[in-house]
Amino acid sequence: MSSTENTAAGDSRPRGPVDSSRIPRYAGPATFARLPRLDEVGTADVAVVGVPFDSGVSYRPGARFGGNAIREASRLLRPYNPAQDASPFALAQVADGGDIAVNPFNINEAVETVEAAADELLGTGARLMTLGGDHTIALPLLRSVAKKHGPVALLHFDAHLDTWDTYFGAEYTHGTPFRRAVEEGILDTSALSHVGTRGPLYGKQDLTDDEKMGFGIVTSADIYRRGADEVADQLRQRIGDRPLYISIDIDCLDPAHAPGTGTPEAGGMTSRELLEILRGLASCNLVSADVVEVAPAYDHAEITSVAASHTAYELTTLMTRRIAADRAGEGTGTK
Numbered sequence: 394m395s396s397t398e399n400t401a402a403g404d405s406r407p408r409g410p411v412d413s414s415r416i417p418r419y420a421g422p423a424t425f426a427r428l429p430r431l432d433e434v435g436t437a438d439v440a441v442v443g444v445p446f447d448s449g450v451s452y453r454p455g456a457r458f459g460g461n462a463i464r465e466a467s468r469l470l471r472p473y474n475p476a477q478d479a480s481p482f483a484l485a486q487v488a489d490g491g492d493i494a495v496n497p498f499n500i501n502e503a504v505e506t507v508e509a510a511a512d513e514l515l516g517t518g519a520r521l522m523t524l525g526g527d528h529t530i531a532l533p534l535l536r537s538v539a540k541k542h543g544p545v546a547l548l549h550f551d552a553h554l555d556t557w558d559t560y561f562g563a564e565y566t567h568g569t570p571f572r573r574a575v576e577e578g579i580l581d582t583s584a585l586s587h588v589g590t591r592g593p594l595y596g597k598q599d600l601t602d603d604e605k606m607g608f609g610i611v612t613s614a615d616i617y618r619r620g621a622d623e624v625a626d627q628l629r630q631r632i633g634d635r636p637l638y639i640s641i642d643i644d645c646l647d648p649a650h651a652p653g654t655g656t657p658e659a660g661g662m663t664s665r666e667l668l669e670i671l672r673g674l675a676s677c678n679l680v681s682a683d684v685v686e687v688a689p690a691y692d693h694a695e696i697t698s699v700a701a702s703h704t705a706y707e708l709t710t711l712m713t714r715r716i717a718a719d720r721a722g723e724g725t726g727t728k
Contacts, residue, residue: 625673
């Protein structure tokens with residue numbers, strides 16, 4: 394039994410990951426960060442869930458295997474996060490809720506299934522850290538979060554805008570979730586931003602339409618020129634203390650840092666830049682998040698999965714810090 398597992402009667406402390414000084418990292422079930430399963434703890438403050446779905450992709454498939462690849466890569470994560478000076482798994486209960494099983498042949502049904510499962514988990518009081526899967530799943534997750542919090546602020550890290558109208562007449566794909574979310578009124582259009590965008594578009598109208606929806610854009614070139622701290626400060630000011638959802642397509646990273654993804658674009662940010670920007674959002678009210686589009690068949694030496702696991706770790710830390718601060722009556726976390 395792990396020394397970080399709290400099983401004594403009356404012990405209300407969160408149950409943490411398996412003790413890697415007693416059980417090797419490569420042994421045992423591959424839950425996220427070697428945390429307990431949700432059914433082992435009953436309820437959680439943050440539930441890590443996978444959605445093995447990639448039927449909404451427009452280029453390379455394989456993201457249905459992303460969640461488990463991220464879990465495997467997360468075996469090396471440790472309980473203390475020095476960059477945020479926090480022990481996320483001691484601040485609140487984090488547990489792995491397994492996968493949401495969805496229909497791979499019917500996108501509309503899959504979207505409905507994800508929304509229903511998210512409703513159930515959020516209904517327990519948990520925040521969601523979702524591992525995709527392709528970006529189609531962001532729409533049902535946002536629908537569910539908005540039922541609880543109202544229209545939410547959104548930070549969308551991605552090489553692409555994902556605000557196109559349709560592909561081959563299909564309204565629900567990995568390139569359309571945020572247009573649908575704006576149309577459905579589930580986003581706070583005063584607090585929306587893409588981060589890390591780059592690459593060719595179908596036409597300048599794509600940018601015009603995106604601006605009309607309320608999105609600001611921080612390109613990967615902006616991050617290179619201005620630096621992570623300045624970008625994080627700009628994003629904090631745009632968001633304020635609104636309920637925030639962060640959606641991260643791993644292709645926001647340069648293919649050198651994330652080759653294992655379906656639609657890679659040259660000229661992206663480094664994994665260090667992504668992690669530093671996230672750490673700079675510590676005062677924000679992050680209510681749920683996702684990391685999507687990890688396609689391990691195109692990965693090399695787990696480069697993409699490792700980057701994704703650390704990204705999910707930073708997001709989880711942000712959530713647990715906010716939970717702990719709210720419980721202490723502080724309202725916001727401090728870095």
